[in-house]
Amino acid sequence: MSNGIHHVTAISGPARRNLGFYAGILGLRLVKKTVNFDDPGTYHFYYGDEAGHPGTLLTFFPWETASKGQVGTGETFETAFRVPAAAIGYWAQRFVEKGVAHETPARRFGEPVLSFRDPDGMRLALVGVAGAESEPGREAADIPAEMAIRGFHSVTLLIEDAQPTGGILADVFGFAETASEGTTVRYQVAGEGQGGIVDLRVAPGFPRGNLGAASVHHVAFRAADDAAQAAMVERLVANHGLRTTRQKDRAYFRSVYFHEPNGVLFEIATDVPGFAVDEPLAGLGQSLKLPAFLEPRRATLERVLPDLG
Template identity: 70%
Template structure:
């Protein structure tokens, strides 16, 4: 059965070691893969997620040591949010304070408690208290008690000129449905997908366009069970919406196509298979540098120029 929702989110960061320390040390996520940017193998591509690196939990980064800060604007992801148990909000507020993390006062959105904060590069993040999520599995190796740990993505908020064209793509191609409106935000939900099942659309016509840089989300990837489901989605995008979609690209852990949705945000469709355990055991994910086959002959050269993570 096709499970809809977000597969992963990829962002741009500054120094790699700082990025690693924050997402594993402060947020307690698992480093599930250390590889390189397939288009620039002198740059890390770091994947963080849950114990198994499951779709709907994966936040990835291209860290460039001297990346200039991005500017939030139209055509970009405004905020990326994680799910935590509702009773854990006090724990997380205290944890952010104790680590000196810039954060807002908790507020209510769509009936849920939301704690917004920023990572060291200024990326806009949030923790959302979700009743019942305490019964779901949690990564227990990140130094965060399992009963309060992050349970994957809640969703993303997109900043757009107009919400409606993007809502149509989410509904007709990715199986989302409108779930409510509040404060100028249209909430789209993927039925039956608690993890990574929310996309909020904020229409802000006339706002400045986004400028990519450190702290910016590069793209949002949506799930396809396999190649056939991905091809069905591509056909809808091209035939129904007249959008240009790239050829399929093999990312080792999933196979991807990319397109710009009507609001300007870069979307990806990524297959659920084969997953992150294809090149290292599940119990040691993220332990060593993994390279695509075409770069293996250059391993020594690549290792020499990658910034140290230890």
């Protein structure tokens, strides 16, 4: 699948706590340990599957003293992962044992959903997906492969009006409206797969959000390569009157950014070159990787970056 969510980037509190939760409790692989290119005294962690495939990547800017964000319209309300349907009970028990704040399992759009929070209060969920047991699972820590997370299920955006955002999802990113439930409209790419769903929760008059720890900074959508990205940019301008930033080289993909009509920050990220461009697959995430323009500052950055223990 070449459409769908590429990655989700969020803000967190202390780096060591973030790493302990996402790698230790959720069992995601730290596939890249680098820095925020625009604020290099801050880490940028990428968590995903074994190879860091698009559709599995949750990334964080961990600021040690970040104040808590306030969710509101123009933001991502919830980020959800796929698990086999039979794994929901396992995860509910694991969250009890690990002291993870969570809700009673419920059903949405016919699927079992276990909502929970990370240590900063970020809204997350596990969704039991029929057939996900046939997808590769990564054995990690004390989590058996058959229970493991299989990448993203969906993001839920909290917005004023579904129509303009849905128009961009359909026209530019290849989604189609497939269902609605209450105030939520579901958009989905063809076929089942990782990161293939965006839910639009309509909340007119709800206050705007404030970014901080627990906030999603942006949602990135997939473009196979530079040409596919350029075609999406052209459609945004021609059909929606929206312009993006210039392309930025993020080392593992190339990106453009824009705010969609409800205010959510969207990114279009290329699938190429991927995370094995500067370290072998077996060693992903083990050492601090810096872009060439920051290498001269490595010694200084290694002194100021938080100790991960």
